[in-house]
Amino acid sequence: MAADAKMLRVRARIVNAIRDYFDSQDFVEVETPVRVANPGQELHLDAFAAGQGDDGSPRYLITSPEHHMKRLLGAGHARVFQLTRCFRKEEKGPHHQPEFTMLEWYRAGQTLDAVAADAQALLSVAAAAAGRAPPRASLYTTIRQLFAQHVGVDLVGDESESRLRACLEAAGHATVPGDGWDDLFFRVFLDHIEPAMDPEQPTFVFDWPLPLAALARRKPGNPAVAERFELYASGLELCNAFGELLDAEEQRRRFTEELQERGRRQKVVYPIDNALIEALPRIASPAAGAALGVDRLVMWATGARDIREVVAFPEG
Amino acid sequence: MATYDTSAIRKGLKIMIDGAPFSVVEFQFVKPGKGAAFTRTKMKNLLTGSVIERNLRTGEKLESADVETKYMQYLYDEGEMCVFMDTTDYEQVQITNDLIGDDKGFMPENGVVEVLFFMGRAVGVTLPNFIEQPVIETESGARGDTATNVTKAAKIASGATVKVPLFVNLGDTIRVDTRTGEYLDRVGRA
Numbered sequence: 001m002a003a004d005a006k007m008l009r010v011r012a013r014i015v016n017a018i019r020d021y022f023d024s025q026d027f028v029e030v031e032t033p034v035r036v037a038n039p040g041q042e043l044h045l046d047a048f049a050a051g052q053g054d055d056g057s058p059r060y061l062i063t064s065p066e067h068h069m070k071r072l073l074g075a076g077h078a079r080v081f082q083l084t085r086c087f088r089k090e091e092k093g094p095h096h097q098p099e100f101t102m103l104e105w106y107r108a109g110q111t112l113d114a115v116a117a118d119a120q121a122l123l124s125v126a127a128a129a130a131g132r133a134p135p136r137a138s139l140y141t142t143i144r145q146l147f148a149q150h151v152g153v154d155l156v157g158d159e160s161e162s163r164l165r166a167c168l169e170a171a172g173h174a175t176v177p178g179d180g181w182d183d184l185f186f187r188v189f190l191d192h193i194e195p196a197m198d199p200e201q202p203t204f205v206f207d208w209p210l211p212l213a214a215l216a217r218r219k220p221g222n223p224a225v226a227e228r229f230e231l232y233a234s235g236l237e238l239c240n241a242f243g244e245l246l247d248a249e250e251q252r253r254r255f256t257e258e259l260q261e262r263g264r265r266q267k268v269v270y271p272i273d274n275a276l277i278e279a280l281p282r283i284a285s286p287a288a289g290a291a292l293g294v295d296r297l298v299m300w301a302t303g304a305r306d307i308r309e310v311v312a313f314p315e316g
Numbered sequence: 317m318a319t320y321d322t323s324a325i326r327k328g329l330k331i332m333i334d335g336a337p338f339s340v341v342e343f344q345f346v347k348p349g350k351g352a353a354f355t356r357t358k359m360k361n362l363l364t365g366s367v368i369e370r371n372l373r374t375g376e377k378l379e380s381a382d383v384e385t386k387y388m389q390y391l392y393d394e395g396e397m398c399v400f401m402d403t404t405d406y407e408q409v410q411i412t413n414d415l416i417g418d419d420k421g422f423m424p425e426n427g428v429v430e431v432l433f434f435m436g437r438a439v440g441v442t443l444p445n446f447i448e449q450p451v452i453e454t455e456s457g458a459r460g461d462t463a464t465n466v467t468k469a470a471k472i473a474s475g476a477t478v479k480v481p482l483f484v485n486l487g488d489t490i491r492v493d494t495r496t497g498e499y500l501d502r503v504g505r506a
Binding site (some may be wrong): 042043044045090092093094095096176178179182183185186187189190191194208212230237240 | 344347349351354356373
């Protein structure tokens, strides 16, 4: 299974439409390193090793260009976007390839709402480029609302792991021993929330619990949650966006926690990105950014069910 | 008891879930948010036949099911149970009728079936998909109102009653699909 000529043509049109959109919004397209020393501390992302730097320290392929793009914001750039390959060491699936194309964009001095408007516009732009009907009006909701509706739990967002476990069990959900906070959350998310989303209606899910958004700032006015949204459409998770965390000390603290958790779970531990932390205070506050899976956007726009249908040489 | 890692999941893998043995039917990698990876797994309960779906977290340890199958010959039925024999070592096992259920009527004496063992105990059988059996009881065909009766009942030697076309006679051998209990065709005349 692989993209045929027709699909590659549509894909190219979509990518061009994305560039046109950002150009019209006064963004600058940038290219940042793909081979880096700090691939990020994310608990569930593992980077491919890519040899060593001149100093002998290890290099890795990026799992996301976020760190360098934020450093550009710290150097004074206000609106930047990038289309780049990202690499994640994981198994393959209908929506996953170890190597995939990411669109990331950042607005310094602007809020998450502006980025949500970009995401909404990109859906329309991609639909037009693919010759499909414009998307239906999006649903805007929160994790707390979805949990109340489909899980029977009032999830404030700052529950401890044991409290979360107790709430889930009280609502009748069996939990598995050994599951951490995120496992407990995502198990229920996969079983009850994702299947309940209307595939025909793009859904923006805001206000994610803090343990799930290390690079996002706490939501002003609701510190129990992070200022984050995820955009879902046709059963695809398309876009992940943050009101960026710009507090250097808090970022360092979160990175350190993640690093320790990675160690506890016997994963490869990557060094903390000090250059990123140092850049944060120089970024015009507030700032917001997003990561969107281009392959998945093409899937959504063309109705493809498997990511291999939209990639010229898929793996596996 | 052996444990498997989720990376070992493949079609046919036998694992224990909630105390019952399951066989994996289908599986798919899913990874929500920036969260942990799961394997969405469809599996069949080997004792009841029901199919369930579970999301198994990557790294979760799975308990292997002590399940084995063996081809054995159905010898006879002894009241409440059926007796099977391993033709290689003549070992015999018994399975109660309730564990065999409706399959009993499609099990020809001396026919070979697959016997399922769970924790060393014989707990069920899987029949071959098709069997050929003589009809031992049926009315002669073309009687009654042919406008409405296109089939009639026929009892086969193994015990089940099957709907057959009117031209099938007593003593004819018919082929039956054991999965549906349906007549397929006539393979021999009396």
